[in-house]
Amino acid sequence: MGLELPWGARTSRPAKRVAQLVLAWSLDEPERLGECFPIEGPTSLGRGTPLSDDPAPRGTFLRSRPGQSTVCAPIANSRISRIHLVMQPEGDDIRLRSLGRAPVRINGVEVTEGVAREGDVVELHNAAVFYVCRRPKELPATSAGELGTFAFGEPDPFGLVGESEAAWALRDAYAFAGSTDRHVLLLGESGVGKELAARSIHGLSACRKVALVSRNASTMPETLLDAELFGNAKNYPNAGMPERAGLVGEADGSSLFLDEIGDLPEKSQVHLLRVLDCDGEYQRLGESKPRRSSLKLIAATNRSPETLKHDFLARFVHRIEIPGLGQRREDIPLVAAQILRNIAAKNGPIAARFFERRNNRVAEARLAPDLVARLLRHAFTHHVRELERLLWLAIGSATGDFIGLTPQVEAELRDSAESTSEVAEVDRETLARALADNDRSPTRTAKALGLKNRYVLIRLLKKHGLSAAGTDDKDEG
């Protein structure tokens, strides 16, 4: 028997990706959102248990989480026929044929037979809406799996909602960043949930029992930045000034979350270097003796990391790119459901008008399937914040007792070009060349390729198995 070396395991291949339908809306079973229906061979989908005359083996819905896949009960949705769809993989896509009574639409176009691709939306009219994606049948076990005690589809203990591969990768990145003593840089567009990320990382860190200190760097007046960060001695700079610990002092033994760090002037970035480098050493204004603060800095920016001073940027061992809703579209219905639950909890009249009631309790929202189908394809720019605004707009412009696709909402929605075409248009060779020509900088490469932003590029890189500088965060640790 040969000696087995630990790094031998690195030869193992990544999990095979399988085309799946993810349940995004269900008339009768709203509690099943996020369940996946993998299609590995000829598969039929229908209500109830398998029938003797099923045209293909009956598929099953799974609740897939890292290291575990739970088989779910058969569909009990009354609007879905006993045999509704027969499907089979066709390359990366799914060929489907409709046998059910409710008409089938792919991206809004009615079909009796058709091909659904990753990013497409398949609707069974007034019965169910599915999002098509490709992901491993079972997500690999990660340290974030320990978080998995919360109910499927519900927010995790820190408030992140999502059961997608991207959501779980994010939880894993948070768990890893939280488990170390190193500083973290959060990157992502406005509205992706950077504050929630900071709370997650702090909540998963050794200092979670001490309150997180949080501040938006862009709100600090430039002339008072050092005093805000490092505090001041009593009577400094003027008599009568109270002693202040400053953010760095307040965060001793905890984490300091500085949002919009890209707005911090270079001078202040330099001042922070010492704290990040020398065991948290800093000086209060008006004091000569250095102090120490044992803090973990969690910084966030929606700008390119390259806009930060390079030596300041280098101190962030963990850089976590937070995906926007466009990169985890299958989570959109779950996030929407949570936003609506929050709205109902605080707005009684809205709950009474737009929500079902079961056993005298507020239950699911009456959400129209065409709205969900359009949200799944919308090109979000402000992500969760934008989704919340669109839902409020739908509520505010509703004329009936359901939340639907009103003309006002329709005017705000635009189908995502990135969901299929942009991803398909740039081939691997062009991508690799553009990366090399631009020193692997995601921002510059995205610009050179004429992509909307670097997040579209990251999606493309993932599709082609490539990476740019700073997009493979965990490996840097």
Add this chain to the structure above:
Amino acid sequence: MTTDARLLRDTLELAMARDDFAKGFYARLFAARPDLRPMFKSNSEGAQQKMFAQKLCAIVDNIDDPERLHDEAARIAKTHNGYGVTAEMYAWVGTALIDSLRDAAGAAWSDDAERAWQDAYATLARAIVSEPG
């Protein structure tokens, strides 16, 4: 699958193809027995209609599986007997159900379908009433 089971499933599929089937059933039931309406107050109309349609499908889907059908009857007894549902009320519900199915099936309805539904409903109602609840 027996002929009756096929008839039940085919006519149910026709009923479920209509968005307003469950709504129509309750409208018919409350028109005939307005005194039943307060018994459904704890759920919104939409939720009640979804639950009804789902339960009806579950019963018909398992119509030729006595064990599962018995389980369904036991579940219904457990939830309904607590609300003060009496044996007499099951007869009213049966009438509203079969009238609604007949309407929904239209020309596809037959004497055989009528008999199959009458028999199936009577069997189910007996099973529910005989459950301890």
